[in-house]
Amino acid sequence: MERETKAFLSGNEAVARAVRLARPHVIAAYPITPQTTVIERLAEMVEEESLKSEYLHVESEHSALSACIGASAVGARTFTATSSQGLLYMAECLHYASGGRFPIVMMNANRSVALPWNIYGDQRDSLSLLDCGWIQAYAEDAQESLDLVLQAYAIAEHSEVLTPMMINLDGFVITHTYELVNVPGQNEIDLFLPPFRTTNKMDFDCPMSLAFTAGPAYNQAFKQLQHLAMLKASRVIGEVEERFGRLVGRNYPGLIETLYCGDAEYIIVTLGSVAGTIRPVIEKLRSGGERVGLVRIRYMRPFPDAEIRRALAGAKAVGVLEKDISFGFEGTVFTNVSSALMRSQVVPPRLLNFVGGLGGKDISAADIELIFKRLKNSEPGETVEFI
Amino acid sequence: MNLSEQHREHKISIRGLSDREFFYGHKACPGCGGSLALRLALKVLGERSYAVVPAGCMSAVGFIFPQMAFSCNAIISTFPGTASMLSGIAAGARALGIEDFHAVGFAGDGGTADIGLQALSGAIDRHDKIIYICYDNEAYMNTGVQKSGLTPSGARTTTSPAGKRLRGAITRKKPMFEIVAAHGIDYAATASVGYPLDYLRKLEHARTVDGTSYIHVFAPCPVGWGYETAETIVVAKKAVDCGLWYLAEYAEGRFVLNHNPGEFASIRDYLFGQNRFRHLQDEDVSDIEIQRDAKWARIRREWSD
CATH class of the missing domain: 3.40.50.920 (Rossmann fold)
Incomplete structure (x- = not known):
């Protein structure tokens, strides 16, 4: 665990390993094919105490993301994962998380959207939600999936970005295909990804009202800030990849x-x-x-x-x-x-x-x-x- | 300790209530029962509260940037997401090592019994340590008095108009208190802003519960119900006295009735004091009385005093 190891992992399992390395405080998840093995592996890690997270078995995807928003609103690092119909069921909360500037990290297993029903991969689920204000990344293989999850926390939580990030893995083709994956050591990741610190939270020393109403005089200004933060993310993604390359030893080419x-x-x-x-x-x-x-x-x-x-x-x-x-x-x-x-x-x-x-x-x-x-x-x- | 022993532990008096205001300067209508329910609850729960308020009246009047009405931490949740956001807050705070806090939600009747029921069910199932308060004004008031799952039979709303064919709402009020109790919730209670001491005592108990608490507080709305704004407390009392609302608690598998009126006050006096019921005919009032009597027969048979 302390040093990099090689492991034969599916894309989903690689994501679960990355999440463990990122030390999230709260994981909230609801099962959907082909995302399930991510949340199963995470549940096992919590059970065996190799991951010290609060694991919430919620009753829907809407609640999964709503719980992550609540946890993020007190300054916690969070993770959830979903796919297809589940992502669509979250749609309201997707806009909510980005509008509230809560840097939640989520994996989405790209899957077809009903009707007709189909559990296999296409990208209509996430692409139909391009405008929900999330950073959207698309992985090519298990290694990139793992690295993107780790980089996602650094990008999303960056003080100039504060925007949630969705990592997309093609359903089955990536989520369920086993590959040899380099898993970084915890020491490397602790250096790369320090604990989440934010002022955008409810705090007993400085009470705050969050997720408020902003009328016509102010609303657009908030939306403009959100847009600027997303534009800044382009630069931050490059910086984070550079630092990742230096500390973890794998380089990525940007957008x-x-x-x-x-x-x-x-x-x-x-x-x-x-x-x-x-x-x-x-x-x-x-x-x-x-x-x-x-x-x-x-x-x-x-x-x-x-x-x-x-x-x-x-x-x-x-x-x-x-x-x-x-x-x-x-x-x-x-x-x-x-x-x-x-x-x-x-x-x-x-x-x-x-x-x-x-x-x-x-x-x-x-x-x-x-x-x-x-x-x-x-x-x-x-x-x-x-x- | 059973509930009645615990009640003696929680000595509540208005004089002992905090002078601090945690929900103040908001834009609620005069005579609003819901805002009173919030104000009193936060006085009991205090400054180490995270208040979660879904889309609805209380969020609409309390969070208008840049004027915030909460002096404790507060956040608007999605309409269906009161309970799930509370769970996330509680889990996040616990994981961060924050101690001695209350995650408390204030959702209306629609936000609780209709769109928020699923998330509430999940939170109770997990026994998450949260306090969920439903302020029940018996319709979607924020959007202009539309029928909710807690609108009582016969009530006229803008989506259950009183006409020749239908005379107001044709559904019965969902039994939310019994629905949450059926989950085996750690603590549930009903209350009325007309009986504040009873409500305060239940809040005081909820803050000590190591698990999920649900308090369903009857909170009249002068705008939606059609009565004078000064009459909110009177109307809230009358609902209990005429038997159309009741004060009760549930814990450890037992229901306790806190207030058992020997004889009901006039149901007609309660109903015809409000515009929303004025169209009712004698047979409608008898139907409501029959429903009430059946409910009370069961309460008196099955719940202890």
């Missing part, structure tokens, strides 16, 4: 990760675990002389608009691949990427939107090759293609 974007003519922009399918296809195509590349969005909020513009500046065609659709328009990631490019000094590259993986539908290497083919030969036509 986006790029692969061969320096010379790539055809680039796929995506997020989450499907990047793992795309990487070997890119290597194969590049060995055949094709100039293809990848942008993996790691943070959807704050949105990496400058980074996206830079990464895509030299591309001839860009395909945004996402497990999401805003019915009657296009994928939400595509909308965000397009908006970033509209503010570019260079002419926006040709843009196509590929929607796939809904309800767990497989996205294969052949599908990725087909996407690159479409990018090379695309005729103007439908913007959204279902793969």
Whole structure:
């Protein structure tokens, strides 16, 4: 426990290990597939006293987040986890937590949203809640999931940010896939992540009224501060990753990760675990002389608009691949990427939107090759293609 | 110690009540029973209280930035989230090593018996050390007097109008006191702002309970009920005296009736003193009397004095 160890862990188990290292005061959780093994492992840790947290068995996701808000309002560090319908059931509390500036950390197992019922992964749950004021990160594998949870506390609790953070793991593909994971030692993490200190709390030495009403004269000012804090998070994320790299020894590239974007003519922009399918296809195509590349969005909020513009500046065609659709328009990631490019000094590259993986539908290497083919030969036509 | 022995322990007098005000300068309507219930409770529970108030009348009148009416720590919860936020506060404070505090919630009848019932049930199930006070003004008053699950039969509200076909609310008031008792709650009581000493004694007991306490305090609303603002205490007393409300406690599996009127005061006097009941016809009043008598027959049979 004191020093880094290697362990064979699922994404969910890696998250549970990270939560233990972060020493939260309060964990409140309600089970939903495919999040369950996170809260099961945490319950076991509390039982065996390797984790000293108050563990609340709440009767719903709404109460899970409401309890975390209450605990955060007295200055406690908190954790909860959910998925899909549970995330939607929390929706009211999501806005509440961000508006009250409570730096709660939550894992969301990305899962399809009913109807039709489906327990497998897509990203319609969290992407439909982009505007709830939470920092949203998307992991590619178990290691990144673990590291993001630890970084999340440092980012969310930063005095200039004070904004809750949601770490998204693709349901089953990340949550239930076992990988070799480096688990940092407690000493390293105690140095990286000191105890949570805040003045935004109810305190007997200085009583406060929190979560109050603000009428038309003041309301917008609070919302503006919230927006500024989220923008500041872009810088803080970089600082936290730099410190994490120094103390824990793993480095992360900020809001986006790029692969061969320096010379790539055809680039796929995506997020989450499907990047793992795309990487070997890119290597194969590049060995055949094709100039293809990848942008993996790691943070959807704050949105990496400058980074996206830079990464895509030299591309001839860009395909945004996402497990999401805003019915009657296009994928939400595509909308965000397009908006970033509209503010570019260079002419926006040709843009196509590929929607796939809904309800767990497989996205294969052949599908990725087909996407690159479409990018090379695309005729103007439908913007959204279902793969 | 049983409840009646414990009552003798808690000697309450108005003179002994704290001069400090913890809920003051708010914008509640004149004659508001709910704000009185809060004010008295915080005098008993004191400065080491975290007050949780969901969306509703009391949050609407007490937390308007930058003018805050609570001088103790206070927070608005989501409408369904009074109990779950209380649980989180209690767990957080405990984990941080904070001692000697009260996590106390003040939710209205809708916030308790309708939208907040699920979270309350969860908190009682966990025996979380919180005090949950339901101030019952028998409708959604903050939004303009709509029917709630605690609106009594026959009451006219803006969503249960008194017309030719229906004469006010057609549902009966949910038995919240018995619902929480059925969970095996650590302590539950009913009270009325018309009987403040009884209410204060129950608060004094709740602060000593190592588990969940629930106090359901009857809190008339002159605006929603249609009576003169100076009459709140009189109306709150009459409800108890005519048998449409009752003062009782529950602990360790036993119900105790605190006040057993030998003879009920006039139910017509109570009902027709309020605009919300003025449309009732003789047969409606008889129905209400029949419901009351059935309830009291059971109370007198099953609960001890």
